[in-house]
Amino acid sequence: MTFPRLQRRILLYMAVVAIVLWVLVPLVLIALAAFTPRSELYRWPKRIIPSTFSSATMSFFLHSYGVVSSLCNSVVVALLTLGMTLVVGAPAGYAVARYVFRGREAFRLGILMTRMFPTSLLAIPLIVTFIRWGLYDTLIGVAFVHTAMALPFAVLITSGIFSGVPKELEEAAMTLGCSRLGAFVRVALPLALPGLAAAAMFTFVISWNEVFAASILTVRNRTLPAQVLASLEAAPLDFRFAGAFFMIIPALIFMALARRYLFQMWGGAIAER
């Protein structure tokens, strides 16, 4: 039965290549555009690969005010958000998955409702409160808001994850002498790790890309999107490409790091059985 299998293989790889091209081509175009000299960018028809490469726009961009520090700020805010969201949200997800308690459905729907709300109506009234509490223009303030935005999804995802972990395994561990917490830590948690990693990645990304709340709640300590987007508006095309590309790079790097971590869990979860 090797013939159909070969056909299937070829189809599979064709699909893979098509999808990879679909994802990468726009990114490659933007990368090329970021390094195209300005005069060439306006030419018609646009050449995909410019005749000369120029790093002038990118270096201007990198050296312009606050870009590098806002990068660090973004990382800090995203990490803080990640930590707070998981610590607060994962237990809630576990509770929703494991227990049928009164108000459970209301809780699930209720926290989702918070995300059905436009960010602008949320963040703007907060400014005055933040000023009064001294949270204005601080990274932790932004992280607080980002956590509030990420929590509903974190709870949703983790509850889905935990409900996929068979209850019987925890119960078995408890009959063997583990406490409830012990059973959770030793049995449920390791099995749920891929899902938790997904929740973590998701939270990080939400915080990283969030621009409105971050820009409205900070003055000097801006995150990368807030910093970049204010100056990109009404900027010439080459700067907008450079800016867009520059914002993508940290995401690529983060994905590379997270990928190793994510796949560790993947391999680990299977081996552990």
Next chain:
Amino acid sequence: MRWLFIGLLVSVGVTVGVASPDLTFMSTQLRPITEAEWVRTVLLPPFTEETGIRVVFLGVEEPELTTRVLAEYEAGKGSLDLVGDLHGNFLVYYKALKDLSAELSQLEALGDRTLAKTFVELGRIDGAQVYIPWMQATYVLVANKKALAYMPSRVATEGLPYLTYDELLEWAKNIYQATGEKRLGIPAGPKSLLCRFLHGYLYPSFTGAQVKKFNSPEAVAMWQYLKELWEYVNPAVLTLDSMDTALLSEEVWIAWDHTARVKTAILERPDDFVVLPAPAGPKGRGVITVLAGLAIPKTSPDPAGAYRLIEYLTRPSTQAMILQGVGFFPVVAEAAGAVPTGGLKVLADGVAAQSAAPDLLVSIIPGGLGARSDEFKKVYVDAFTEIVLRGRPIEEVLAQQGALLDALFRETGAPIPVPDVYLP
């Protein structure tokens, strides 16, 4: 996991804020990245050298600045020392701004500068001097020299031509008939200044007023004209907020836009473009003067320092520097003679020609609408959408939107703007 915890520790440490003893200058003007960098590297360093005060310049969009100033006012505590914005926007949040009458007297006492009287008057709202004039700009026509070959022959070609709107239509039509392309551009994206074109250029040129004749026979004729004109406008403009990219990529050969927004195109290829005065209609050549000013919020932590920066920015030498650097025109008489070199000269020539037009009809963006100024803009833009884009009957739309406009002025008690006041 380890790096996560380390990251958390570091971040907690970093979030402890450090108070900085310098000025925070937030402005909606000069915010595109090249201009902002120019401000930081060319405009402000001499000030820091002279006074020892470091200035943190932040360029933001209008709604953001308005929101912040109002929020700081409400909270009673702020971090913004000095604010730079447009006349039209100050009207929304002027109550949060300090009365600068004393500072104005101090400036005038210096004796080395004469701030344009009309502009100083404009800054006087509700009895308080809400802002000090800083820079001015306007909206002009920019044409790619390729387009000049298609200009209607009867237009005088000595010097810069003074067109009428009918001639503009003919021009765009000629290009279309010769090349098959629609090469006229008027920015019509969501953040564009289309509303200014409608209420400050078209309306006064055709009806003699911005608001008063919103629903009138002259207005109907104007909208009919615009519908015809729009046949020759590049369809992509509905997604564009400014014309510089379109001019450079030659998707558009004739553009109407703000001087600061077309500046990029002109600076990039000064030999390819020419700047023309805006066209004239039956009632005159309607133009808007855009006025930028400097204001100190009531919650400013360092009003004295902010004043010193105002003093620096209104000096004739600094005003000339601004013109040369970013193409915004001075507001002090002593700097009026300054003429920039290079690409900006093209811009300045066009603006000078416009200002010298005999049939000039200057409009000032209506004030007193306060927080509802943007609803004002919406009326004109919605009328445009309905009439030009959706083809609804003109009289019907004007009646509907006109009612909203009347209600707006009635409810806010805003005064009749210039030039409407001059109408019989």
Next chain:
Amino acid sequence: MNRTQVTRWLVSEKALPYWLIFPTLAYVAAFFLVPLARTLLLAFRTDDGQWTMRFFVRMVEDVRFFDAFKFTLILVAIVVPLQLVTALSIALLVNTRFRGSRSFLYICAIPLGISDLAAGLIWFSLFTEHGYINSFLYTLGLIDKPIYFLSMQNLGWVVGSIVLAEHWRATAIVLVILVAGLQMISRDYLEAAEVFGARPWQKLWHVTLPLLKPSLQSALIIRTILALQTFAVAVALGGRLVPVLAGEAYYWYYLYRNANVASAYALLLMVISLLLAWGYLRFLRPREVRS
């Protein structure tokens, strides 16, 4: 109940779920109850305290309301199912663990890190008159004049370009959730099914998909709620041509400074989201996994 009874209840097994959800509940209440209350009041009450439907009327009568409503629903109805199918296909593909599947997954997840504004810019530069697609077609000689994709005459293309851009940008969100869910389906179930002679298609339909329900539900809810709230891509590609409800809410609040009408829009969006989320929760209820 007397004090000892209360205390005993508080530390009992029964109270445990409530303790676990308490931090989340408190956090969310702190950040949303007040704005939510404000929004409700703003939408139904004037500044001087009169209850009115005036703002909803203004919202519905607005020139752009009908289009915004129409386009929001069209975009969600097209984009979400499309993304679900694509993400599911990719997740299943990855699950076969072919050579290079890890790198493949990494590449597919890259758009996760791209903000909607950057995505809008990238796709705008593809579809604009002098953009990459037109340049490509022109150089190949397939067209002699650029196609005006993003113009009023080609509204279908405008919506299409938004769908493509959103699909490109946000499928990764759904993908990550589904991949995690798939990974956790124990191979025991699939092996058991094979023992009973199930073919690949049957395995998919009867074992994998049902076990994937919790993740499918999460992914659908998240993606739909996010789709209803984002407008950056629609603005970048469609500008004035394709208004959406979230964009209108934003403009009314931030630009026109009319908090009342903005709140009306926000409430409308919330109602739509609630209905859809309730639908998902009802019809894709995950069950506890039993061996």
